Amino acid sequence: MSYQRRFRNLPNYAKYLECTICLEKFIKPSITNCGHCFCQQCSYNLNKCPNCRANILFIKEDPLTQGLIDELEVVCNKKNVLGQG
Numbered sequence: 702m703s704y705q706r707r708f709r710n711l712p713n714y715a716k717y718l719e720c721t722i723c724l725e726k727f728i729k730p731s732i733t734n735c736g737h738c739f740c741q742q743c744s745y746n747l748n749k750c751p752n753c754r755a756n757i758l759f760i761k762e763d764p765l766t767q768g769l770i771d772e773l774e775v776v777c778n779k780k781n782v783l784g785q786g
Contacts, residue, residue, distance in 0.1 A: 718770055721752055730766040734758040738766055 720727055722743035729741035735755040739747070747757045 715773070718766065718773070727766060727770055730763040730770070731760045732763040732766070733760050738763055 715726075718726055720730075720740045720743050721737075722739050725740070727738065727740050730738050731741045731744045732738045733744065733747070733750055733755075734757065735750050735753055737750050737752045739760075741762075744757075744760050747760070749755065750757060
């Protein structure tokens with residue numbers, strides 16, 4: 702018997718697509734060596750991770766997170782228009 706796997710409560714995952722520095726949805730998400738993700742601009746010049754205090758050895762683009770953001774619809778609060786990531 703085959704079972705279909707589906708995502709449940711997708712809107713609840715939106716909180717994981719927010720930068721813990723600027724508290725906004727990620728813009729060009731970047732991931733650190735300790736596994737935490739921040740906006741590219743927010744992570745610029747970080748020496749220690751603000752979440753776990755680990756020394757930052759490297760920061761690289763996070764294409765998986767960017768792909769999720771690109772697939773979700775984003776509503777601009779200021780202009781009330783629909784757009785993509």
